[in-house]
Amino acid sequence: MSIREALRRAPLVEQIPGLHLLAVGHGWDAVRVPREVGFPALALLRSTGTALGPVLYDRPGDRLYYAIRPGDARSWQAPVRLLSTGSWLVAPGPYQAAEWFGGWCELPDDGTLTDPGILRTALKLAQAEAVSHARP
Template identity: 30%
Template sequence: MRTVSRQAIEWLSAAATDPRECKRQWHSEGGTAVLGCGRFWDVLSVPEELAVPALDALLGIPQPPGPALVDTAARRVAFFLPPDPEGRWIGSGIRYAGKGAWVAVPAPHRAAGRLRWLVPPDGSGALFVPVAVELALQLALGRLAAQERTKRRCPTCGARVPGPPGRDGGRTV
């Protein structure tokens, strides 16, 4: 096993109540361990359609990224952030896990069931910077809103096309 991977295992398992048991769980059939938030990191869980473009933007800045984990069944991405006792993240579909919360994670070098690392921990302790994540999410939300507006316009003349019944009553806005 590479040194970085070993460092990542040690760093991640240190958040477990029993690091040895954590490592055993990673090698078991399920391949996941449940780790506590609030000591080494907190976790911001975001819907995939917003998180993936935000992650792309975050990977483009000259700063080591933190770990990011995807739950393929729930279609959510978890960003690992520094612990924040305030935990002031709000928004539609946004979930924040801080002190007292738990998160299931696979070993840093593998996927387990529906959980996969988009950015595995590297063992250095690098975490995403909350302000950068917030800005990337705002940028992604703006792009999604622009795409939604574009989808409801006629590609030839640019006129608004009636939406589905119920959203705006089928009227052209």
């Protein structure tokens, strides 16, 4: 099931208009990364013309979530975490954003998912870049 379809079917989060509770692991998994690594990786992926699946920015958690195909069992190294069956995401509708919450950096418009191998490479490059800038 595409993320757009999952959003249509997902229940609303009580007391918070416009936010849905998405079950992860049904047609897609999510890779959670800190903002400091997630945004540079997103910029790199965009610059290379890589096909991107939905990318969600969670401002309160200061994280990005990349939608990938399910079943990528290879370990993801900290600070990256794979979310799959049994995990849940709180997400706004596709065209909704709130200053306090964040929103979609890449919209869930079709069934496209980010390739896990390409994402892994972009995240490693972004982490290496962050480390090199942190050194005096």
